[in-house]
Amino acid sequence: MGQTEKVVKMTTNLQVKQRKLFITPKNAPYIFIGPAFLLLLIFTVYPVISSFILSFQEVRGVDKTFVGFANYxxxxxxxxxxxxxxxxxxxxxxxxxxxxxxxxxxxxxxxxxxxxxxxxxxxxxxxxxxxxxxxxxxxxxxxxxxxxxxxxxxxxxxxxxxxxxxxxxxxxxxxxxxxxxxxxxxxxxxxxxxxxxxxxxxxxxxxxxxxxxxxxxxxxxxxxxxxxxxxxxxxxxxxxxxxxxxxxxxxxxxxxxxxxxxxxxxxxxxxxxxxxxxxxxxxxxxxxxxxxxxxxxxxxxxxxxxx
Structure with missing residues (x-):
């Protein structure tokens, strides 16, 4: 088997593996930025939204009571x-x-x-x-x-x-x-x-x-x-x-x-x-x-x- 045939075979096998992993040229960027975006949601977006909701609540232990604008x-x-x-x-x-x-x-x-x-x-x-x-x-x-x-x-x-x-x-x-x-x-x-x-x-x-x-x-x-x-x-x-x-x-x-x-x-x-x-x-x-x-x-x- 020539060098060119080996390269073609390796490329074909890689493409098959990518299809099995659902990686295509269209969704590859989203898959790669997915982990960073997920961390951003967990450690930035969620705390911001959660604290905003918390500002309208009164916390006693594990109990939370909605108090409207009372805190403000x-x-x-x-x-x-x-x-x-x-x-x-x-x-x-x-x-x-x-x-x-x-x-x-x-x-x-x-x-x-x-x-x-x-x-x-x-x-x-x-x-x-x-x-x-x-x-x-x-x-x-x-x-x-x-x-x-x-x-x-x-x-x-x-x-x-x-x-x-x-x-x-x-x-x-x-x-x-x-x-x-x-x-x-x-x-x-x-x-x-x-x-x-x-x-x-x-x-x-x-x-x-x-x-x-x-x-x-x-x-x-x-x-x-x-x-x-x-x-x-x-x-x-x-x-x-x-x-x-x-x-x-x-x-x-x-x-x-x-x-x-x-x-x-x-x-x-x-x-x-x-x-x-x-x-x-x-x-x-x-x-x-x-x-x-x-x-x-x-x-x-x-x-x-x-x-």
């Missing part, structure tokens, strides 16, 4: 929910602008031709974003300890009294903002840096010929060209802050006196500490609605500025 109505009379919402808004308003300003400043500096060792600095600034969040939060918890922390120890040499970083409502909130800024500044710096590298050099050359200085070039060329990057970083940073959980959970446990209680932390405690899953589901969907509205407003405002 309860939110309007819950002072802790309003407190967590206010805390999240305060952190968002303070932390996001500071972080994005620092990210842009560092990105512009590292984009400059005068800076040596750019790779080292880029990696150094980006490292916090890939550091385990629990580990970094524990390190900051040790550094910011009121009595034995390194930060207060250094400040004592400058004549500054011990600061209750994690036990005072104001300082605890500032500590959370500090840790968040440390962690995500480098991440946004990389995004801004990518945007800067995509700005055509011809624009700066033309501006230089027309007599525009570096400051004018920055505000007239760099900032307008980075508007899509600003949209991305602002929206993503806002969504991330609205979902803030790890830092206050590890550093302060939402305290003191609920000063760092965020919406997601309150959601977690409601569901997994008090086992009120119906109410926790209602909080989750209100958070989704708030996130969608805030993101839409931000994109609308930036879009209007572009026009």
């Amino acid at each position: 109505t309860r939110l309007f009379h819950d002072p802790i929910f309003y407190k967590s919402l206010l805390n999240t808004a305060e952190i968002l308003i303070v932390q996001v602008p500071i972080m994005l300003f620092l990210s842009l400043l560092i990105a512009v500096g590292l984009h400059s031709t005068m800076v040596k060792g750019k790779a080292f600095f880029r990696i150094s600034y980006f490292m916090p974003a890939i550091t385990a969040l629990v580990a970094s939060s524990i390190v900051f918890m040790i550094l910011l300890d009121e009595h034995f922390g390194l930060v207060n120890y250094v400040l004592s040499f400058l004549g500054v009294k011990s600061i209750p970083w994690l036990t005072s409502p104001l300082w605890a909130k500032l500590s959370v903002i500090l840790v968040m800024t440390w962690r995500w500044t480098g991440y946004n710096m990389v995004v801004f840096l990518a945007g800067l590298q995509n700005i055509p050099a011809e624009l700066y050359e033309a501006a230089s010929i027309d007599g525009a200085g570096k400051v004018k070039q920055f505000f007239m060329i760099t900032i307008p060209q980075l508007k899509p990057v600003f949209i991305f970083t602002v929206v993503m940073s806002t969504i991330g802050t609205l979902q803030l959980f790890d830092e206050p959970f590890i550093l302060t446990h939402g305290g003191p006196n609920s000063a760092t209680m965020t919406i997601t932390l309150y959601l977690y405690e409601t569901g997994f500490k008090f086992f009120d899953f119906g109410y926790a589901s209602a909080i989750a969907y209100v958070l989704v609605l708030i996130t969608a509205i805030v993101s839409w407003i931000q994109m609308k405002l930036v879009g209007d500025l572009e026009e």
